[in-house]
Amino acid sequence: MDADPAPPPRRRRSRAARIIGxxxxxxxILLIVAVIGIVIYSQVGVMAAEPEPLAAVKADPAIAITDDSAAIVLAPVEGETGDGLVFIPGAKVDPWAYAAKLSGIVESGTTVVITKPWLNLA
Incomplete structure (x- = not known):
């Protein structure tokens, strides 16, 4: 009757090690919840561009529009002065919302670059 030998006793962690753990x-967990919360906050309630003024800018033949993942570039088709403006949108505002406001600057010959901040937070 050989019985299985008892396993060696488990070493118990000290109380300080358990508390630190x-x-x-x-x-x-708090860090993960905070990151998820910031991502959700940055994507909910973003102010969109008004459709009519944005459509007018996109239809304007005097403005050349280039859109990529980093920025929107509004450049004059003719009469470029060589000046430029880099515009950083406010937090939780769609970058396209500023196109109509900045189109007058473009029509005067200045190239405008509207950045697209990460997570819509400038």
Whole structure:
């Protein structure tokens, strides 16, 4: 009757190590929740461009529009002065919302670059 030998006793972590483990896990979870919250906050309630003024800018033959993932470039088709303006939109505002406001500057010969901030937060 050979019985299986008892496993060696498990070494118990000290109380300080357990507390540090709980604190580290809690901080990790808190960080994950904060990041998810910021991402959700940045995407909800973004002010969009008004359709009519935006359509007027897009239809304006005097303005050449280039749109990529980093910026919107509004350039005059003729009469470019060589001047430029880099515009950084406000937080939680669609960059296209500023196109109509800045179109007058473009018509005067200045190239305008409207940046697209990461997560709609400038």
């Amino acid at each position: 709980w604190i580290a896990a809690s901080l990790g």
